[in-house]
Amino acid sequence: MTESETHHFSAHETPADCDVLIVGAGLVGATLALRLRNSGLRVGLLDKSELTGTTAASVSEPRDALDNTEQPPKFDPRVVALTAQSQQLLEHVGVWQKLKQSRHCPYTQMRVWEQDGTGEVEFDASEIHEPALGTIIENGLIVGALHARIADCLIEQARSVNPWLTLFMGRGVLKLEQRQEKGRPLSRLHCDDGSLVSAPLIIAADGGNSRLRDLAGFETREWDYGQKAIVTTIRTRLPHDRTALQRFLTTGPLAFLPLAEAADTPQGHYCSIVWSADDPCADELMAGDEYAFNARLSRAMEGAFGGVEWSDTRYVFPLRQRHAKRYVERNVVLVGDAAHTIHPLAGQGVNLGMLDVVALAEELEAGAAARRFPEDPLILSRYQRRRIGPNLAMMGMMEGFKRGFGEQSLAVRWLRNVGLSSVNRFGPLRKALARKALGI
Numbered sequence: 001m002t003e004s005e006t007h008h009f010s011a012h013e014t015p016a017d018c019d020v021l022i023v024g025a026g027l028v029g030a031t032l033a034l035r036l037r038n039s040g041l042r043v044g045l046l047d048k049s050e051l052t053g054t055t056a057a058s059v060s061e062p063r064d065a066l067d068n069t070e071q072p073p074k075f076d077p078r079v080v081a082l083t084a085q086s087q088q089l090l091e092h093v094g095v096w097q098k099l100k101q102s103r104h105c106p107y108t109q110m111r112v113w114e115q116d117g118t119g120e121v122e123f124d125a126s127e128i129h130e131p132a133l134g135t136i137i138e139n140g141l142i143v144g145a146l147h148a149r150i151a152d153c154l155i156e157q158a159r160s161v162n163p164w165l166t167l168f169m170g171r172g173v174l175k176l177e178q179r180q181e182k183g184r185p186l187s188r189l190h191c192d193d194g195s196l197v198s199a200p201l202i203i204a205a206d207g208g209n210s211r212l213r214d215l216a217g218f219e220t221r222e223w224d225y226g227q228k229a230i231v232t233t234i235r236t237r238l239p240h241d242r243t244a245l246q247r248f249l250t251t252g253p254l255a256f257l258p259l260a261e262a263a264d265t266p267q268g269h270y271c272s273i274v275w276s277a278d279d280p281c282a283d284e285l286m287a288g289d290e291y292a293f294n295a296r297l298s299r300a301m302e303g304a305f306g307g308v309e310w311s312d313t314r315y316v317f318p319l320r321q322r323h324a325k326r327y328v329e330r331n332v333v334l335v336g337d338a339a340h341t342i343h344p345l346a347g348q349g350v351n352l353g354m355l356d357v358v359a360l361a362e363e364l365e366a367g368a369a370a371r372r373f374p375e376d377p378l379i380l381s382r383y384q385r386r387r388i389g390p391n392l393a394m395m396g397m398m399e400g401f402k403r404g405f406g407e408q409s410l411a412v413r414w415l416r417n418v419g420l421s422s423v424n425r426f427g428p429l430r431k432a433l434a435r436k437a438l439g440i
Helices: 003-009 027-035 084-092 096-100 139-156 211-215 279-287 290-300 349-369 377-406 410-425 427-438
Strands: 020-023 043-047 079-082 105-107 109-114 120-124 134-138 165-169 173-181 184-191 196-199 201-204 220-236 243-249 252-258 270-278 308-311 315-324 332-334
Touching: 020 027, 020 184, 020 196, 027 043, 027 084, 027 139, 027 349, 043 196, 079 084, 079 139, 079 349, 084 096, 084 349, 096 139, 105 252, 120 427, 134 139, 139 165, 173 211, 184 201, 201 211, 220 279, 270 279, 270 290, 290 308, 315 377, 349 377
Parallel strands: 020 043, 020 201, 043 165, 109 243, 201 332
Antiparallel strands: 079 134, 105 134, 109 120, 173 184, 184 196, 220 270, 220 308, 220 315, 243 252, 252 270
């Protein structure tokens, strides 16, 4: 489809800055912007921050990779466990090759067990004839690579008569104004720098505490878990052998996610941890010094990887489940955490957001090919139908895991152990679960 053809149905017929305005240039929003590159739509990307000055290449090596000092590498405390589907999307938008040149750890094994009892499950990529069960990579590396690709696109389109991408960076949203213009809906965002940005379709990708979701009047179902998640980076005495660990404690799940120490070295002694603990336990863990925290962490993981030798600064955030009752209100659409946030015990939050990106982009592209306006209710309702069911199913599964492993009655504990052991013994089911987690 040529540029002259595609803009026949675009926002040029209204006083809009773009056809589609994405609010939020984080992992999901930036990916969506790049995914819409060949849609024939003029895309706007708005964020309260500027594009990061960090590229994947510039942070691909730890700060001590070229010397022999004892200074630990500096990792982003936020990491993502990417499925094969998410990796394919990042490859489609042109950033995966660059990310493969940065620190990333394709993990090949995963062990899951609980505190009370002997039940456990072990997954191995070789059983399903895959090179890995997933890839652990730092959030900052992905966002940096996405922003670098966006910067490249701006350079590439500089000579274009009809550029497809416009950035509105360094602007926070204060107010949403919705009206009709020439028979079409038009939303105008009033920004904190005094500017106005308008589009017939607004996509909220501004995270779990979405300002735009609230301004557009979306209703949500949400509740606190009474838990907090502690995240940090640790170094263990023995190498992790590209193995992810998850142990269900009486106070909440604890995960060790293996990290690569350099771009070409997936092996290493560093892990990112996510310790989801009941509020009193989390407060106690945060109050202790590094030595006490490391000792308690080693005990909680039964000395896995030889125990914890060092841990970085700890960060904590409350855990809250939230799901929008609808993903579409008039001409505003929710994607990613703006639409749904789930318990981090399975690390599926970002992957669900990436599936939102694929579904919405495909529906917008199909609508463009059929000469439909991007805000057409038919297009948006198709996106909602494709994603709301699978997202609710995953949220329900995570809620079941959380409640099931939080119950401490003898009968339930016995059932958990029997269930884990049965899954581990029954190869076909174990392989099916591994494929499901990988997204294949």
